[in-house]
Structures are given as C-alpha cells and as structure tokens.
Amino acid sequence: MNKATTFFDMSSGGKEKLPWTLIIIEADKPKAVEVFELKWRRNPHNVTCECCGSDYSISEYESLDAAKKQYAAYHHARKIITAKEI
Numbered sequence: 408m409n410k411a412t413t414f415f416d417m418s419s420g421g422k423e424k425l426p427w428t429l430i431i432i433e434a435d436k437p438k439a440v441e442v443f444e445l446k447w448r449r450n451p452h453n454v455t456c457e458c459c460g461s462d463y464s465i466s467e468y469e470s471l472d473a474a475k476k477q478y479a480a481y482h483h484a485r486k487i488i489t490a491k492e493i
C-alpha cells in the first residue's frame with residue numbers, strides 16, 4: 408500500500424498559502440515534498456514568519472485512508488493527489 412503525506416497549512420504570517428487548508432499526497436514524505444514543490448513552486452518547509460513557525464506541518468501516514476481519517480474535519484478544505492496523478 409502507498410504511504411501518504413499530509414501538508415497542513417499553519418497560516419504562518421497570518422494567512423494560508425494555497426486555496427486548501429490541507430493537502431494530501433499519496434507518497435512517502437520525501438517524494439511528496441518533491442511533488443508539492445514541483446506542482447506549486449513553493450517550498451513547504453519555508454518559514455514565512457519566525458514567530459508563527461513553518462508554513463506547513465508535514466506528517467507521513469501508512470495509507471491515504473489513514474491520512475484522511477486523521478484530518479476528517481478538513482474534508483471540505485482539502486486537496487488530494489493520488490499516486491496515479493503523480
């Protein structure tokens with residue numbers, strides 16, 4: 408089964424960086440970071456504001472379902488990129 412990586416927007420500097428609060432990419436963390444950077448031309452490890460911290464909180468899960476379950480409350484504000492779309 409494919410792993411999945413979540414990128415949760417921390418609103419560093421006072422606003423969200425992309426149209427979704429949560430982005431889930433169906434790949435392990437190193438690959439998902441690469442896909443994120445290519446797709447949005449943005450480094451998810453970037454720190455917009457030192458006091459707020461990183462732009463994104465990044466976590467890896469065992470599967471896409473596990474990642475979706477963890478952030479079920481954000482189903483209305485998420486973008487999912489499946490392994491097929493990478």
Ligand SMILES: [Zn+2]
Pocket residue numbers: 419420421456457458459460
């Ligand atoms: Zn700040």
